[in-house]
Amino acid sequence: MTETAPSIPDRDAVRDALVSWYEDDHRSFPWRETDDPYAILVSEVMSQQTQLGRVVTAWEAFLDRWPTPEDLAAADRSDVVGFWSSHSLGYNNRAKYLHEAANQVIDEYDGTFPETPDELQNLQGVGPYTANAVASFAFNNGNAVVDTNVKRVLYRAFDVPDDDSVFEEVASDVMPDGASRVWNNAIMELGGVACEKTPSCDTAGCPWREWCHAYETGDFTAPDVPTQPKFEGSRRQMRGRVVSLLKEYDELPLSKLGPRVRIDYGGQYGEKWLRELCSDLEGDGLVKLEEREEWVARLRR
Template sequence: MTDGHASSLDDGDAPALPEDLDAVRDALVSWYEADHRDFPWRRTEDPYEILVSEVMSQQTQLGRVVKAWEDFLDEWPTTADLAAADRSDVVAFWSSHSLGYNNRAKYLHEAARQVREEYDGEFPQTPDELSELMGVGPYTANAVASFAFNNGDAVVDTNVKRVLHRAFDEIHNADDPDYETLANALMPPGESRMWNNAIMELGGVACQKTPKCDEEGCPWRKWCYAYETGDFTAPDVPTQPEFEGSRRQFRGRIVRVLSEYDELSLDELGPKIRVDYNPEGNHGREWLRELLSDLSDDGLIHMKNCDGTTIAQLRR
């Protein structure tokens, strides 16, 4: 992030945290609580139901997982039901719902048997214990611990890496970025359920491969390195989008805003087209004046000086 750092993380080589860490955290959580995708597994804390959703989501779009997840739980509503099922029936279900590799169905069935036989029917609650279940890797174990028991570390999947890579300049410019250390330092202690849902939602909705910063009201815009610089590359986005963050994009915003107002000064217009507008900053009056000059040269707007204040109007 770009507006100053507080003390470094425990690892001296890890990125530093933003000075206003509480504000960064609160902004993300408030954004998530105000509006997020309502997947049914987000409404449960049952570890079995969450494990099923995590395994199904490994190779299938979330929108398609919903029906399969509901059908699976109708067929085998509890861990005990799945453990008692015939494995061939579970595999047949998996195949009929196009859920990817059938081995995942076998592993899920075996994990249910382990819970029944090795844990007396009670799910283990820590990432390390959950990793002992068949087919449950570190990511899935941590996700189940987080969402079922609020007992996990920060989740670091592809979406979260993309968010951290774009938001933090030291991650963005590092040869070997330490995503895990930063992710865990950002997460409020004891809040893995809420935080992991929120940051994964940010990556899945606003910080997609083609970002939708303003459209989705990204809560980190005023701190974000990518939003400031226009460099939206990330590990899974090898080339920079041609439009997002470009001068062309901001010129379009200026025209749209001025179409709604008779006239605006630079400091009235700036915050309406860029959330991190700072009159004296990199994206301040001089930056905005250059964009307006381009639009004026194109005959789209008119600029005038009123008592030393630059006023912009859309040519009608």
Template sequence: MSDQSQAAERPGSVPGDPSAVQRALIEWYEADHRSFPWRETEDPYEILVSEVMSQQTQLDRVVDAWTDFLDRWPTVADLAAADRADVVGFWTSHSLGYNNRAKYLHEAARQVTEGELGPTDRSHGGGDAGGQWPRDPDGLSDLMGVGPYTANAVASFAFNNGNAVVDTNVKRVLYRAFDVPDEDDAFEAVASALMPDGESRVWNNAIMELGGVACGKTPDCDGAACPWREWCSAYETGDFTAPDVPTQPEFEGSRRQMRGRAISTLKEYDRLELDELGPRIRVDYAPDGEYGRDWLRGLLSDLDDDGLVELTERDGETVARLRR
């Protein structure tokens, strides 16, 4: 089947030749991304620990727990030899969620070290001390407590041998960027078509980073320099609804709109007192009304906190100006 025929059957609006889309995302990710220690390793044990810890815990909180865990049990063999009560106690003391995850992780370590799995790999994780690891998602799914998503993550990040990841963040990105229907089969098809062959490690990291940094529930397209703005339907239309963002916040009359008007007005007038600035932001501004001085002070205080506006007092009046 030709590339054009494949593109015609593909859900959404992904370009027939996705190479430019692929290149833009990978270059964006490799130029600058959040630094997490498990992104600096290809050890399947270390990556599995990070994936299990991250299931319902913010990544910034996982870093310290992950480091402490590996300090205590540096290899999969060390974890397998540990007392399960100690592993569960660690999990509880670090507030990592359901204790069953600790039990399953401990059991998975025992499976690896005791060779209870199918075709395995000894080239990662410290030779014999690292145990024998399956290299693909199907094999990794045989580990206790390891579901399809975690198995694919370990296969991708440890062995560069995974499938295209499809999590909530990726669905949000594909829905917004390429009008992919909110259907699991459609997301799977588009995610697979977009991932370059043999690049699951960098690609899955990059597209999840895009969903976490630029295309969150509240998008930051320009601030995060989203590499897909050129192709993105949501960026073109301003409609950033998504499967996990069902209602597009109203922009007209929103605080976001009022902040923008305040900045634009102060660019034009340099500095203004509240009663001079207010009517230029809202036609219904009234000094003592609902949208009056107190409301405006709150708006400007937010801008002051963001380092955008400077507030001073002059002859008993509050004066606003842009920070230089």
């Protein structure tokens, strides 16, 4: 059965919010400061299943030793493999493939890197993801990147079903035309610092909280995140119910909101509990508490 892609609400606002968030502040990696396809290819191959903090030192040392594809192609393959092994960069066949790819660039492309994802896949060891990353970051000529982190972001934010073809459809739909360089960097940054397996929505200032299904409901499961235990009856679930109810009613006195949030409203889960819950949401900028004849909660717009 084919899954249906959800529509993205306020798509232009969603795009602007993410790009602004990324451009205001993001992790600094040296390969983000260049559009050299060779340097970017080296970073992408090194980053496969290797922590980025460890990659920085290895990447800089590699480029010091072999600063151009010509230098790498002329190197002895055993030296390249030895470098790879000594820096604990994972499977040594990646070093062999990188060496072969450099030779292809020299011999088959006259020293000039191909610029499209399809052409880049002709290079040894370069699969669809790496080809698209190089096309995006070197030439601003890529498609939407869809890796594990991006799937997690889309699944949580827009309730995208766990289906590879639907992830690709939604990722392509939300990415602005002609902006693959900044967009793919931004959405991967979002998955890396705000929407990790354990999310840091408020701490990282996630720019998509306003639209995020997971943030609204408190359910932060994802394709690579097992179902969270004890969600039923949890504070996360109750927060989600408060926001959902206020979206429906706009505002409610706590005496009417409480029984709609919990069937057992009262006692330890009475007004004091509900006011604390709403205060948390007020701190997140989602709800406003007002003291009138009785306490009233309303949704911030």
